[in-house]
Amino acid sequence: xxxxxxxxxxxxxxxxxxxxxxxxxxxxxxxxxxxxxxxxxxxxxxxxxxxxxxxxxxxxxxxxxxxxxxxxxxxxxxxxxxxxxxxxxxxxxxxxxxxxxxxx
Numbered sequence: 001x002x003x004x005x006x007x008x009x010x011x012x013x014x015x016x017x018x019x020x021x022x023x024x025x026x027x028x029x030x031x032x033x034x035x036x037x038x039x040x041x042x043x044x045x046x047x048x049x050x051x052x053x054x055x056x057x058x059x060x061x062x063x064x065x066x067x068x069x070x071x072x073x074x075x076x077x078x079x080x081x082x083x084x085x086x087x088x089x090x091x092x093x094x095x096x097x098x099x100x101x102x103x104x
Contacts, residue, residue, distance in 0.1 A: 009088065033090035039083060043064065055071050056071070
């Protein structure tokens with residue numbers, strides 16, 4: 001949902017400095033566009049962790065439904081089962097899609 005320069009997502013609201021996406025659009029958020037911190041009040045928990053040399057790729061199951069993949073520096077090592085608060089930290093324009101067609 002879009003309003004007042006913010007885009008509401010299941011991960012919270014983010015500042016939206018581009019054209020509002022059409023109704024029904026999906027926003028592409030890549031693993032390196034997100035971060036997380038351990039939090040007992042977090043909206044998800046880690047279900048897997050893959051070491052990739054300079055980083056870990058975490059799979060986070062969200063309480064609201066769905067799964068996100070989050071890339072973290074190799075020094076940020078967390079156990080499977082850890083509850084986390086995920087947030088979007090992208091500093092670039094995010095791509096929007098309506099079906100398979102890019103719309104933003």
